[in-house]
Amino acid sequence: MSPFLQQCLSNLVGLGTLDSLMCGTEAPISASRMLGEVSRLLKPGGTYMLITYGDPNVRMVHLNKPAYNWKILLYIIPRPGFERREGCSSSPRSYLEPVPTTDDGLLPEKFVLEDPDSHYIYVCKKRDDTGLSKAPNYALRADLL
Structure with missing residues (x-):
């Protein structure tokens, strides 16, 4: 198998499927x-990235199955041009940092979703038993978006 094909199979992106x-x-x-x-298809350490409008209440039921053996990070990106309402009580956060989730992968009860039309990005990393699953996860970089 070519190195290019091996790289493609170790990192998959779902866009609408x-x-x-x-x-x-x-x-x-x-x-x-x-x-x-x-x-x-993912080898240990490989990544599946799902970009969707489906919020965690709808998607995590499907993504968070133990058989997949994924560590899942959630990013919430507001739609282009979105501006926070004046006087919004939630503290601004970086969209390049994963959103904290509960043990079930859901948004915490007191989480304020500022833009209901946000994109949700689920980064699902395939764990393995050799310690790779303990590798640090890095925040997205602005140059990757």
Whole structure:
């Protein structure tokens, strides 16, 4: 297998595939099949990145299955041109840092979602048993967005 193909298989990006499957009549089965195949293709340390409008209450049910063996980081990016409301009580945060989530991968109860039309980016890193899963996770960089 070529090095390029190996790199592609170790890092996968989902742009709309899961969202399309979630519109079908057998959405949970289709999503499970697709994500199971993604997990199978990823080698330990590989990354699957899902970019979607699906919030954690809807997506984490599918992504957070123990069989996939993923460490999941969540980023929330507001739509282009979004401006915080004046007098908003939530403290501004960097969109380049992962959002803290509960043990179930959901947003904390007191989390304030400023823009309901945000994009959610789920970075799912395949764990392994050799200590790679303990490797540090780095924040996104502005030059990557």
